[in-house]
Amino acid sequence: MRTGNDTLTLLxxxxxxxxxxxxxxxxxxxxxxxxxxxxxxxxxxxxxxxxDSLILYPRAPLPARPxxxxxxxxxxxxxxxxxxxxxxxQNLVSRIDSLLNEMGLSPSHRWNIAGFSQGGAMGYALxxxxxxxxxxxxxxxxxxxxPDSQQPPPDLSGLSFFIAHGSRDETVPSEQAIRxxxxxxxxxxxxxxxxxxxxxxxxxxxxxxxxxxxxx
Numbered sequence: 001m002r003t004g005n006d007t008l009t010l011l012x013x014x015x016x017x018x019x020x021x022x023x024x025x026x027x028x029x030x031x032x033x034x035x036x037x038x039x040x041x042x043x044x045x046x047x048x049x050x051x052d053s054l055i056l057y058p059r060a061p062l063p064a065r066p067x068x069x070x071x072x073x074x075x076x077x078x079x080x081x082x083x084x085x086x087x088x089x090q091n092l093v094s095r096i097d098s099l100l101n102e103m104g105l106s107p108s109h110r111w112n113i114a115g116f117s118q119g120g121a122m123g124y125a126l127x128x129x130x131x132x133x134x135x136x137x138x139x140x141x142x143x144x145x146x147p148d149s150q151q152p153p154p155d156l157s158g159l160s161f162f163i164a165h166g167s168r169d170e171t172v173p174s175e176q177a178i179r180x181x182x183x184x185x186x187x188x189x190x191x192x193x194x195x196x197x198x199x200x201x202x203x204x205x206x207x208x209x210x211x212x213x214x215x216x
Contacts, residue, residue, distance in 0.1 A: 008020075009039070012096075012098055012099040013095055013098065015059065015061060015091075015092075015095045016058070016059040017039065017056055017096075018040065018056070019055070019057070019099075020054070020055040021054060022052050022053065025053065026053070027112055028053070028054045028055075028056070028109065028111045028112065029054070029055045029056070029111070029114060029214065030056050030112070030113050030114070031046055031055060031058075032071070032116070032122045032123060033068075033069075033115075033116060033117075034118045034120075034141075035068070035071075036064045036065075037068050037069065037070075037117075037119070038060075039058060043057075045116070045140065045202070048211040049214060049215075050214075056096060058092060058096070061091070070118060071118055071122050072085055072088060072121075079143050079144070079176070080121070080145055081145050081146045081147070082125055082145040082147040083147075084145070085122060086125070089122065089125050089129050090129070092122075092126075093126075110135040111135065112137070112138075113126055113127075114137075114138040114210070114214070115140065116142065116202075117140075117143070117172060117200070118142070118143070119140075119142065120142015120143065121142055121143050123137045124139065124142070124145055124180060124183075127154075127156060127159055127184070127189075131154055131159055135160065136161075136213065137161050137162070138162040138163075138214065139161065139164070140206075141166060141169060141171075141172055141200055142163075142176070142177075143172045143180075144176050144183060146179075147183075154187055156184060156187035157188035157189065159189045159190070160190045160213070161190070162193075162209070163177050163180055163192070163193050163194070164193075164194040164195075164202050164209070165177035165194075166195070166196055166198035166199050166202075167195055168197055168198055169198070170199060172200060174195065
């Protein structure tokens, strides 16, 4: 098996993954792209990660319009709620487990998540449904999928969140970041927040803080 700076593209039970495999990984980072993205879209964020990071880039399972892929079909909802992400989160975790096991890569440490836009919504959902499997979650220009009011709030005291958002973001308004920030704090998570006067992207300042968050 190749290691180092190589990036492999693999198929796992119908899902496509890119994978960067260092010789001695000390952390696992799952990079989740946004609506109309694919397994190559998160490369810009992984450039700031240390070379000893095992990085997985899954391709979302749904064809998106006008191109690319997505995690949850928006349908008539502006912001799909939490329960709509449950099934795709379960499928993603199952396939990552299978992929790592088949490659003999079953690290004892918990995973880290970095998600952009709809991938950020996936980050919140993974924290909601799989908090015991995760350590750090970075929400990059992401929106907050509202949980059902009937569901008890999770205990996120074992998680750390980093939320970065542009105050001029017209695609995902910054109020979505405030909703997510408020929710994770109430659930007991540690959280760092970075806001910059940019649009639907991550500023250089927030990118540096994202790097510090993952490596700390």
